[in-house]
Amino acid sequence: MMGENRKKGFWLDPRAKLFLILMCVLASMVAPSLGYQFILVLLIALLGVLFGKWKYAVNAVCFYAVICVLTVWIMTEMTGTLRTMFVAFLGLFHKVYACGMLAGIVLSTTKVSEFLSAMNRIHAPKKLVIPLAVMLRYIPTIQEDWRFIKDAMRMRDVSPTPAGFLKNPGMTIECIYVPLMMAASKAADELSIASITRGIENPSPRTCLVQIKCGAADWIGMSVAVAFFALELCLQGGVIG
Incomplete structure (x- = not known):
């Protein structure tokens, strides 16, 4: 099987x-x-x-x-x-x-699929499992957005380093926090919608291609x-x- x-x-x-x-x-x-x-x-x-x-x-x-x-x-x-x-x-x-x-x-x-299957084995409550599952997908997504932001900053001659922050703090904060917050908010919404679409709230037992043992x-x-x-x-x- x-x-x-x-x-x-x-x-x-x-x-x-x-x-x-x-x-x-x-x-x-x-x-x-x-x-x-x-x-x-x-x-x-x-x-x-x-x-x-x-x-x-x-x-x-x-x-x-x-x-x-x-x-x-x-x-x-x-x-x-x-x-x-x-x-x-x-x-x-x-x-x-x-x-x-x-x-x-x-x-x-x-x-995420392995994590959800394992939590289902120990009958963990959904209120705990769902936020953790979203977090597992949320962090890699934000890391990818952070790489894009750093590339865009270099194109504007803004260094995403502590030295760059000391040299031009206002521009560094504007180039980092504004797009990062917008990307984080968008990613959270998209991940929540995708999780619901994939049946994360389905009460039926989950299946997984990998044997959880x-x-x-x-x-x-x-x-x-x-x-x-x-x-x-x-x-x-x-x-x-």
């Missing part, structure tokens, strides 16, 4: 991906040191490589490594109010970076996430102490 086909290459059940995001949030919250945050980022990068997102994974790890070096330098070399401000900002950055990195991988590797890769990934979280709890004295 077509419903029993599996995708070629590495594939995870959408439910397993949501569980990994949950464990990533918890692991980031209780990370005992910067080193464990970096290990968490490396694990997420490994997941990205398995999905074929090796360029995304390498860039994310390199950027985070630079931030880690900057954090260590600030904590050892700076003093006073300026140090407190940077440490507070970077502390929040370290907590959300791994979660954002994993969310980017999940969004780019999950199809947790396999060995799903259980291994979830086990590694739980083990890493448990290790952090032990080191923090959350379990032993």
Whole structure:
């Protein structure tokens, strides 16, 4: 049967991906040191490589490594109010970076049909599923519009960079936010209409060409996430102490 086909290459059940995001949030919250945050980022990068997102994974790890070096330098070399401000900002950055990195991988590797079928398996409420499904299609659409906006800005000799913003803030804001807001509003309407047309509100059980089932890769990934979280709890004295 077509419903029993599996995708070629590495594939995870959408439910397993949501569980990994949950464990990533918890692991980031209780990370005992910067080193464990970096290990968490490396694990997420490994997941990205398995999905074929090796360029995304390498860039994310390199950027985070630079931030880690900057954090260590600030904590050892700076003093006073300026140090407190940077440490507070970077502390929040370290907590959300791994979660954002994993969310980017999940969004780019999950199809709406697979997500809806997985949510139907766990009997998730429609009020939760429909906004998430629209979001999965909304973000790639806005990213495509953003590339068009950047091309149009370059034709007008306006740089879509922080340096360009400092040089000509008024023109940069006009060229970015006005078309981006208009495109976002239009995309939201179009996606809502398309979702309704495709029967997103249909109460009948959904079907999918890809078999939605947790396999060995799903259980291994979830086990590694739980083990890493448990290790952090032990080191923090959350379990032993």
